Amino acid sequence: MKQPTRRRIGVGTGVLVGLAITAWLHAPGQAQLRAPGPMNSGHGTVACESCHREAPGTTRQQLQTVVRHWIGRDDKPVDLGFRAVGNAECESCHVRPDDRHPVYRFLEPRFADARAAIHPEQCTSCHREHAGVRVTVADGTYCRQCHGDLSVENDPIDVPHRELVKTQRWDSCLGCHDFHGNHGMKSPTRIDDAIPPAAILTYLRGGASPYPPPIVRARTPEVKTP
Ligand code: HEC
Ligand code: HEC
Ligand code: HEC
Ligand code: HEC
Ligand code: HEC
Numbered sequence: 001m002k003q004p005t006r007r008r009i010g011v012g013t014g015v016l017v018g019l020a021i022t023a024w025l026h027a028p029g030q031a032q033l034r035a036p037g038p039m040n041s042g043h044g045t046v047a048c049e050s051c052h053r054e055a056p057g058t059t060r061q062q063l064q065t066v067v068r069h070w071i072g073r074d075d076k077p078v079d080l081g082f083r084a085v086g087n088a089e090c091e092s093c094h095v096r097p098d099d100r101h102p103v104y105r106f107l108e109p110r111f112a113d114a115r116a117a118i119h120p121e122q123c124t125s126c127h128r129e130h131a132g133v134r135v136t137v138a139d140g141t142y143c144r145q146c147h148g149d150l151s152v153e154n155d156p157i158d159v160p161h162r163e164l165v166k167t168q169r170w171d172s173c174l175g176c177h178d179f180h181g182n183h184g185m186k187s188p189t190r191i192d193d194a195i196p197p198a199a200i201l202t203y204l205r206g207g208a209s210p211y212p213p214p215i216v217r218a219r220t221p222e223v224k225t226p
Contacts, residue, residue: 038132041206042218050221051089051129052082090123093218100181114145135204140173147173156189171197183211 039046055062062081087103106114106121118137119125128136151162157176164172175194176187188194199210209215 035130037130040127040129040131041134043129046093050093051085053089055081055083085124085129087121087123090127092221095219096180096182096216098181101179111146117145118142120145133204133206138201138204140170140200143170143173144168157191158189159191171200174200178211182216183209184214185211 035048057065059081101120103121103123105111111120114120120142126135126137126142148165150165152160155161159169172191172194175197178185195210203209203211
């Protein structure tokens with residue numbers, strides 16, 4: 001007998017919470033106050049709407065979906081008021097055909113373990129927004145997820161990759177390779193010429209870039225006219 005009551009309370013609560021969030025996000029003029037944390041590097045002037053796009057359908061339709069979801073008639077994830085921020089939003093400004101690690105590649109079956117561990121198929125896994133930094137995965141240990149058996153033929157570096165992997169020097173990788181390959185960077189061949197891990201950490205946390213220019217900058221997306 002308890003189950004239906006609890007379920008009704010659940011649905012009621014769901015609707016109320018949903019309404020509250022919608023009203024909250026739609027309140028005009030309060031944008032700056034509502035962000036859950038400081039914007040990440042470079043995003044200080046990026047409009048909220050460039051990432052938080054309104055979910056399709058009217059509020060009423062969205063609420064119906066929420067209710068169907070809560071009573072278990074619909075497995076689809078619920079977008080109430082705003083859509084979840086996905087790669088498409090990031091890629092509308094960060095256009096980079098030469099990305100060394102393009103996210104779509106990691107949808108391949110062979111990356112199933114890496115997906116389960118770090119979700120490399122989503123920009124926001126490594127660039128969680130509202131954290132006030134540049135990159136939210138703080139060290140290079142996740143390189144291990146995919147390069148754990150790395151060994152380079154005719155290895156040009158003085159401490160070979162095989163050795164770096166064996167001694168778990170995952171903090172060294174970003175000192176010779178940027179992740180996206182978007183900087184004018186030529187990998188050094190001497191470990192002493194690598195960018196020191198401390199300078200990399202400063203950069204990941206939002207500080208100055210230790211990587212040489214040039215860099216492909218974000219573009220300004222076209223403003224849609226209604
Ligand atoms: C560069 C993209 C980006 C911009 C710009 C941005 N956000 Fe966000 N925001 C995110 C991401 C990513 C999340 C995590 C939740 C998600 O994926 O929807 C988030 C979460 C939130 C949340 C928490 C809601 C939730 O679903 O967890 C609020 C509230 C929010 N942002 C408000 C704002 C406001 C207000 C602004 C403008 C000052 C803003 N955001 C600008 C990307 C952005
Ligand atoms: C409306 C355009 C826009 C959107 C959408 C956007 N960005 Fe940006 N982003 C910028 C601009 C402009 C900069 C400033 C640096 C530049 O010009 O490249 C920037 C900077 C950055 C930086 C730091 C770049 C640097 O050189 O240090 C990162 C990391 C970043 N964005 C990731 C993301 C991610 C992840 C998303 C999606 C959640 C996203 N951006 C969505 C416009 C955008
Ligand atoms: C597995 C982690 C990971 C994922 C996923 C990821 N990034 Fe990054 N990103 C990094 C790291 C590490 C850096 C710092 C090293 C560098 O500059 O390449 C970085 C740097 C950046 C920068 C600043 C330097 C540059 O290349 O302009 C931007 C902008 C950026 N990422 C955007 C994105 C976008 C957009 C996506 C999704 C399409 C994304 N990233 C996905 C790890 C990640
Ligand atoms: C989710 C899996 C994944 C992660 C995590 C990952 N990589 Fe990669 N990386 C790849 C794949 C796939 C390639 C392409 C190899 C190929 O085409 O055979 C690659 C290629 C590279 C290359 C060679 C690029 C070229 O153009 O020859 C470098 C350098 C590299 N990765 C460095 C790193 C570093 C440094 C990290 C950690 C910061 C890292 N990778 C994390 C999957 C990954
Ligand atoms: C001292 C600098 C240095 C360090 C540290 C370093 N690399 Fe490299 N790496 C290079 C150079 C040089 C090459 C040769 C290709 C090139 O010029 O990019 C290379 C090549 C690669 C390749 C391409 C392999 C191929 O067969 O084409 C991958 C992948 C890679 N490195 C990943 C890593 C990872 C992961 C780490 C951290 C364990 C790392 N590197 C640490 C300098 C470095």
